[in-house]
Amino acid sequence: MNHRSVTHATYTIERSYPARPERVFRAFSDPARKRRWYAEGERKVIGEFTMDFRVGGRDRLVFATPQGFECISESIYQDIRPDSRIVFAYTMAVNGQCISSSQGTFEFLPAPDGTTLLFTEQAAFFEGSDGPEMRKAGWTELLSELDNALD
Amino acid sequence: MPRPSVSIDRVFHALGDPTRRAIVERLSRGEVSVSKLHAPLNITLAAVVQHLQVLERSGLIHTTKVGRVRTCRIEPKGLTVVERWINDRRALWEKRLDRLGDLLLEDDDQV
Numbered sequence A: 001m002n003h004r005s006v007t008h009a010t011y012t013i014e015r016s017y018p019a020r021p022e023r024v025f026r027a028f029s030d031p032a033r034k035r036r037w038y039a040e041g042e043r044k045v046i047g048e049f050t051m052d053f054r055v056g057g058r059d060r061l062v063f064a065t066p067q068g069f070e071c072i073s074e075s076i077y078q079d080i081r082p083d084s085r086i087v088f089a090y091t092m093a094v095n096g097q098c099i100s101s102s103q104g105t106f107e108f109l110p111a112p113d114g115t116t117l118l119f120t121e122q123a124a125f126f127e128g129s130d131g132p133e134m135r136k137a138g139w140t141e142l143l144s145e146l147d148n149a150l151d
Numbered sequence B: 001m002p003r004p005s006v007s008i009d010r011v012f013h014a015l016g017d018p019t020r021r022a023i024v025e026r027l028s029r030g031e032v033s034v035s036k037l038h039a040p041l042n043i044t045l046a047a048v049v050q051h052l053q054v055l056e057r058s059g060l061i062h063t064t065k066v067g068r069v070r071t072c073r074i075e076p077k078g079l080t081v082v083e084r085w086i087n088d089r090r091a092l093w094e095k096r097l098d099r100l101g102d103l104l105l106e107d108d109d110q111v
Helices: A021-029 A031-039 A132-150 B008-015 B018-028 B034-041 B045-058 B077-106
Strands: A006-017 A045-051 A058-064 A070-081 A085-094 A097-111 A114-126 B061-066 B069-074
Touching (some): A006 B077, A021 A097, A021 A114, A021 B077, A031 A045, A031 A058, A031 B077, A114 B077, B008 B018, B008 B045, B018 B034, B018 B061, B018 B069, B034 B045, B045 B061
Antiparallel strands (some): A045 A058, A058 A070, A070 A085, A085 A097, A097 A114, B061 B069
16 A cells, blocks of 8 residues: 555535525534534444634544444634635544545525525545445445435 | 556546547447447547547546457446545535434424
């Protein structure tokens, strides 16, 4: 594993929620609410979740997957515009190896029936981020989520 | 740990051109010689060869020459690498945003 590589990729996810932008934004600014959707349900053991919601503040999420991989996600807020935009930079490490460094942007757009939320990730993926262990962890996760949804 | 055999930038660049997408679509139905590929495309043979070079460098297709005939076929690894990088990360955020939707529904009267 001496080979070094970096691959850049960008994607956007769009969602509509039947709630005003202020309410959607609050699910990002309030630690108890953010924990519910961001940290929990990662079908794993949450080791740590801390957040400091201000420009320059940091979020840190540590969890273990069912396969025993330790994942650490660390974010730093770059720009916060109440009820309209959040920009953050984050890294993801698995078993001590940094696999990606990204910028994430959330845009909260008012819509007639609530909010359109746009999430864009501009990522640099490093060697090891697409290894078989990561793939297996990802698939196992998806399948267990599917099981839960069918229960 | 296997290294990615395909550069994602090259794949996106290769697929950014409509003629090259048409070539990939044609090859996805089965291998074909350069001359047969050329016939319906309405461009010069030299242009076809250039497009094939871009596609081959991106890892999306593979060509082999036997005698005077060059045959082109899809290299399936090309597309899966693109899908992997983005889909794995995207799946993580999709699930998070699903949970956000659930939270917003049940949280309705609290804000």
